[in-house]
Amino acid sequence: MGAIIESISFKNFYNYYGNYKNNIYRFKRGINIINADNNMGKSKFYNGVLWIVQDQVYDADLKRLRSVDESYILMASGKAKNEEHKFTMGVKIVFYEQEIKYTVLKEVKFQKDNNTWNLLPSFNLLQTEDNKDISILDIKEKEKIVDKLIPEELKRYALLQGESLEELVDLSSKSGLASTIETLVGINTLINAYETSSNFVKRSSKDLADAEKAANAENQKVLELLQKKEGLEKRIENAQDCLEKYQHELEEAENTKQTLEAHLMNAKKREQYKSVMDKLEYQINEKKKKKDNLEKSITTEMFSDDYPWLLTGMGEYILDYSSSRIELVKQTVKRDWISEAIMLPKGSPDSQSLREMLEEGYCRVCGRSAKRDSEAWLHIKKVLERPTSKEENPRKNDFSDFFSNIQIETSPFVQNLEKVGEIIKNYRQDILDLDMQIKILEEEKEGAELEFINAGGINNKDDSSDSKTISDFTYAGRTIDQKTEDINKVKENISLWEREIKSIENKLTDKHSDENVNKHRHVNSMMKQLELLFKNTKERIFNEIIAALEKNANEKYKELTYGNLTSGGKLEFKKQTDGTVLVSIRDVNNNKITGLGTGFQRMKQLSIVMAIISSKIGNKQFDFPFISDAPFSEFGNNFINNFFIVAPKVFTQSIILIKELYDPRTENFLNNLGDQILEKMKKGDIPGTFYVNVIKEKADTANLVTDNKCYKL
Amino acid sequence: MTAEDVFNETLKSPELQEIYNIPIDEIKNESYYSKSKHEIIEVIRTLLISKHNLRSNDAIYNIIKRHIIEF
Numbered sequence: 001m002g003a004i005i006e007s008i009s010f011k012n013f014y015n016y017y018g019n020y021k022n023n024i025y026r027f028k029r030g031i032n033i034i035n036a037d038n039n040m041g042k043s044k045f046y047n048g049v050l051w052i053v054q055d056q057v058y059d060a061d062l063k064r065l066r067s068v069d070e071s072y073i074l075m076a077s078g079k080a081k082n083e084e085h086k087f088t089m090g091v092k093i094v095f096y097e098q099e100i101k102y103t104v105l106k107e108v109k110f111q112k113d114n115n116t117w118n119l120l121p122s123f124n125l126l127q128t129e130d131n132k133d134i135s136i137l138d139i140k141e142k143e144k145i146v147d148k149l150i151p152e153e154l155k156r157y158a159l160l161q162g163e164s165l166e167e168l169v170d171l172s173s174k175s176g177l178a179s180t181i182e183t184l185v186g187i188n189t190l191i192n193a194y195e196t197s198s199n200f201v202k203r204s205s206k207d208l209a210d211a212e213k214a215a216n217a218e219n220q221k222v223l224e225l226l227q228k229k230e231g232l233e234k235r236i237e238n239a240q241d242c243l244e245k246y247q248h249e250l251e252e253a254e255n256t257k258q259t260l261e262a263h264l265m266n267a268k269k270r271e272q273y274k275s276v277m278d279k280l281e282y283q284i285n286e287k288k289k290k291k292d293n294l295e296k297s298i299t300t301e302m303f304s305d306d307y308p309w310l311l312t313g314m315g316e317y318i319l320d321y322s323s324s325r326i327e328l329v330k331q332t333v334k335r336d337w338i339s340e341a342i343m344l345p346k347g348s349p350d351s352q353s354l355r356e357m358l359e360e361g362y363c364r365v366c367g368r369s370a371k372r373d374s375e376a377w378l379h380i381k382k383v384l385e386r387p388t389s390k391e392e393n394p395r396k397n398d399f400s401d402f403f404s405n406i407q408i409e410t411s412p413f414v415q416n417l418e419k420v421g422e423i424i425k426n427y428r429q430d431i432l433d434l435d436m437q438i439k440i441l442e443e444e445k446e447g448a449e450l451e452f453i454n455a456g457g458i459n460n461k462d463d464s465s466d467s468k469t470i471s472d473f474t475y476a477g478r479t480i481d482q483k484t485e486d487i488n489k490v491k492e493n494i495s496l497w498e499r500e501i502k503s504i505e506n507k508l509t510d511k512h513s514d515e516n517v518n519k520h521r522h523v524n525s526m527m528k529q530l531e532l533l534f535k536n537t538k539e540r541i542f543n544e545i546i547a548a549l550e551k552n553a554n555e556k557y558k559e560l561t562y563g564n565l566t567s568g569g570k571l572e573f574k575k576q577t578d579g580t581v582l583v584s585i586r587d588v589n590n591n592k593i594t595g596l597g598t599g600f601q602r603m604k605q606l607s608i609v610m611a612i613i614s615s616k617i618g619n620k621q622f623d624f625p626f627i628s629d630a631p632f633s634e635f636g637n638n639f640i641n642n643f644f645i646v647a648p649k650v651f652t653q654s655i656i657l658i659k660e661l662y663d664p665r666t667e668n669f670l671n672n673l674g675d676q677i678l679e680k681m682k683k684g685d686i687p688g689t690f691y692v693n694v695i696k697e698k699a700d701t702a703n704l705v706t707d708n709k710c711y712k713l
Numbered sequence: 714m715t716a717e718d719v720f721n722e723t724l725k726s727p728e729l730q731e732i733y734n735i736p737i738d739e740i741k742n743e744s745y746y747s748k749s750k751h752e753i754i755e756v757i758r759t760l761l762i763s764k765h766n767l768r769s770n771d772a773i774y775n776i777i778k779r780h781i782i783e784f
Contacts, residue, residue: 186718187714189714189715189716189761189764190714190719193719196760196764196770199770199774200774200777203774204778519782522781523778523782526752526753526756526777526781527777529728530753530756530760533726533728533753533757534723537719537722537723537725540722540726
């Protein structure tokens, strides 16, 4: 089982101008890399595969899939359309399935008439077995064979384009993973067998009832029992529909509750951070007020009675004032003395001696007579009576009092001058301290705001959505209780009616032993057993896969993220009561991690898919080609390298269209990682092939022609 | 999971021993490719092979019914 692509080739398809042999890619098991820069044919290649398997192409402008019927003109090579009036566009895929070779060829013949293209599409399929070619003609048969290349249910896992990797497994729905498991593990064969057996139970029950009716056409009591049994069976059928509906509603309510629970947890967090923010805001305002008051007090402090700040820096002037005052006094005294008083030379007689000399009429200085009224006597008298006293000088007190008063008045301030400096210094420190405290509080508030926003809060702190969350959460809880009760009631009823049916069956068995009825009863019993066996087997396999999934997925996740500096956490799988599974990523402390980068999210998806494939019964590989266009656009080199090592263990054959290994500046158009991967492939460490797309010559998009170089086959 | 895988997995059901009293050694020797002497196993096999061969449900039902009646 499973398919392997041998080759894909193109003819005048988008950039792939020319014949099939000029545009051929041969592939092997393992990884097949097509490395190409933008606009060098990766998406065109991918579209070739889409055309073959589902008659669609991806329209990059519309960002959606389009039917090929609407796109043929766009799909044809621009160069072919410009240079030729008649040409064929086509894609050919050669693949093997169970040793049978199939060649699928989809083509469109283009012919230009009066500037209008006439198009003639065709679809050919050749089956080659034991060297014999058989052309398959029936369209349904052809489609069935193409489905063998990639079965319908596997297309979403086998054909990936960039961001579709993020939607590989629907983890948002509880049944999403279950559906992925059923598809990837190929449990569909078993599900199909179970559904068929269920259908056979119904048919055999009806056959049995018909046989019983026929055998007891005359027996009114038996007919009544049969009618009652039919009625009960109908009731069970209706109840089962009801049960399915209730279970669906219950699942929806549980999903809602879970989503809201996370939101509610955040609502509590938001409440907590909001309270912190309010408290911090109050503290900040208080500090700001205090600072404001301090700043306002400057005027008062300037003219304070005790320590006026106005005197700041006056110390120097006071010293200047003192020395100036002293100098002024000195100068005043000196000037008075020089201009008014008669100065006697050193050793001159004092006033008393001069008086005695006048009385004696004798000059003791020169030792001569100085008779009364003589010239000498008058000279001594003049010396005695010379002006000497300050009080007698009319200008002697002119600024002394003024300056003395200043000194007296200012002396208390002069004493406090040093203290003013200290007070101002403390004031400044207080302001700085307050600034620092405000800054710290604002940072704390910013942190709380960030946590508030991280918990889903919005800047305006409107908590009306939180009220809605709480009310929706309560409603979901009530719905869960109600639906659980409804389900239990329906189950009780079904069980009761089944017991009644059993009792009727026993009565019917006792009533007659018609051979035909017994045969039908036996068939019905065997069908019921068959149904039970398939049902239990299906549940057992599902449970075994779930049990192994967490371990396998974490192994793959670890392998894919190996060597990465950031930890991507650990995948946790939680089985729900209804048998489905929820997946989350936990950190080392078992806290749920959200907001991981796109690369990690894609790796998580790939890990789950790889783990499910690895949990398969029988061949633990994906048996069909895995074709991916630009899957690594969000991956770092480390992820890419890891993928190339891990993927061949899981995917039998993958074709990866990638630009991350491309470098137009190098001779071989490969960057370092490209060279490393190629080297590993050449050594056989990574199985597969390696191609690089190149542009033959520079041209505009419409006339672009892509060529390929095969580095490893 | 192939039809043969489903057959082998279904044989692991404990009901085969508990309800049908089929010895484990005999279950181990059962093959998808050969007829079983146990009715229920033969019914399982017939259903899976017929499904694999893309027989219609009507046809499979009648084949199984005939098998059971003839067994």
